[in-house]
């Protein structure tokens with residue numbers, strides 16, 4: 001349904017997404033993970049045709065076989081209305097504070113599907129039910145500030161589903177919510193994806209959320225997709241040194257006697273766009289860096305049932321785990 005090949009996004013300061021390649025089929029649940037500034041949102045916005053005017057996109061982005069790279073706003077608007085939808089991390093700022101939430105959810109149905117007011121109302125109420133909003137009739141008439149954070153996020157999900165999209169892009173949808181509410185929102189997104197055979201692109205820096213929400217994951221660093229793999233296998237045996245760093249440094253519960261107050265980290269920080277190396281973007285922070293890593297972009301190789309972009313061979317990535325992990329903890 002979505003096919004991306006050699007997709008890059010440039011700003012004046014540098015390249016925010018480089019040579020992305022992946023495909024998304026109906027019903028797929030794909031995670032995008034990486035540190036702040038690694039290009040997750042820019043990638044999502046390029047799939048929605050919503051990049052800022054200062055961005056230059058190159059490569060191929062096909063939706064249902066139609067090339068969308070270089071398409072005009074009218075073509076994108078048509079696609080966005082019916083096929084693609086996106087939810088963001090802060091539901092309060094995504095909802096109009098002066099409109100009753102029911103009216104907000106009805107609007108795209110009136111504009112894009114041409115439904116009568118009565119039909120739009122019926123459909124919006126059904127979506128409130130489907131997204132688990134309690135007492136839908138009553139909530140329908142309320143303003144965003146009268147709802148809890150979790151209810152607001154459910155309203156945003158109902159809004160995203162208004163025109164029955166085939167792809168839902170969720171950009172950090174649970175960041176602003178407490179852990180229990182976040183868990184319920186993730187469960188809802190998974191149920192909706194399964195029930196509607198709707199693809200879900202789930203963007204997060206929370207590996208636990210990605211584990212629950214997705215079946216496949218793409219790890220991004222400095223604008224590159226450094227590893228793609230089935231979620232379960234990547235969480236058990238990541239290959240790319242950056243993916244290993246992410247997993248080795250995630251906070252987890254440890255027995256009291258092993259507890260150390262220091263949180264493990266990946267030394268250094270993601271450089272700003274203008275300072276990213278022309279070769280492997282992780283060079284400078286990578287514990288197994290080779291002499292040519294900084295200058296040459298890494299080849300993308302098949303690894304198990306995924307791909308890894310690294311100068312090392314599969315043997316090193318699979319067989320010498322400890323020296324890599326030790327560098328991070």
Ligand SMILES: Nc1ncnc2c1ncn2[C@@H]1O[C@H](COP(=O)(O)OP(=O)(O)OP(=O)(O)O)[C@@H](O)[C@H]1O
Nearest residue numbers: 011016035036037038039040041042043052054273
């Ligand atoms: N409009 C813009 N103009 C110039 N640079 C931009 C613009 N938007 C994003 N960038 C840059 O592109 C890179 C990727 O940003 P992006 O927002 O995609 O990161 P992210 O992984 O989504 O981070 P976060 O998790 O913090 O949302 C960053 O270096 C960012 O500064």
